[in-house]
Amino acid sequence: MEQLGVENYGLNNLVGSIVSMFSFINGSMGTAVQRFYSYEIGKGNQERLSKVFGVGLFLHIMVALVTFLACEVFAVFFLQKMNIPAERMTAAQIVFQINIIILCMGIVTVPYTALLFAREQFSKTAIVDVAQSVLKLGNLYLLIVISYDKLVVLAVLNLVVSVAVVLSYVFLGRKFPETHNKPLFDKELIKEMLKFVSMLLLTVFASLMNTQGVVMLINLFFGLTINAAYAVAVQ
Secondary structure (H helix, E strand, O other), rough: OOOOOOHHHHHHHHHHHHHHHHHHHHHHHHHHHHHHHHHHHHHHOOHHHHHHEEEEEEEHHHHHHHHHHHHHHHHHHHHHHOOOOOOHHHHHHHHHHHHHHHHHHHHHHHHHHHHHHHHOOOOHHHHHHHHHHHHHHHHHHHHOOOOOOOOHHHHHHHHHHHHHHHHHHHHOOOOOOOHHHHOOOOOHHHHHHHHHHHHHHHHHHHHHHHHHHHHHHHHHHHOHHHHHHHHOOOO
């Protein structure tokens, strides 16, 4: 917060919350895909596992596209209605677009991360998580030496880290034969997965509204300074 400033810190938290509101389907999909992976791994059915991965990849690509369109159409409207100073609106829009890209990349990566968890590759995912934390710490150091708009710089640096993380998970996932399958449309399997997802959606959506919705309400009534205070409080 010292490098960004109170206002920029609050703005970064606000933009991230608006984008995160559109990620509720992603959390449910990840749980569903991992459940199907684990079931097929337990049965030892490699052919079925490959099909599940292909369908999971297809669904997540579709979810990423729908999320991208929803963010561009509806989230932009929310952004315009927020309590953001006019001189920071351009920076907010840039950060907003970068956050959408990061979100969509994360959605497409879920079939790979879910597979790594289903195959209990915890040491590998832990290494990626630690590396991600170290890189984000490095981003904070770069904010000290870069004099350009620090909010935009931080968003770009986070995008670079996200690309590295996505490539790492895909690389680790591709070591398993089932990930060599292309995106697959299978009506019956899609129905099975979506039925499982539907049971989780309400819980995930309510949780997101409880966390990210509060951020938007705080901004509407109190502004970016209180957004920054709230972001620090919930760390």
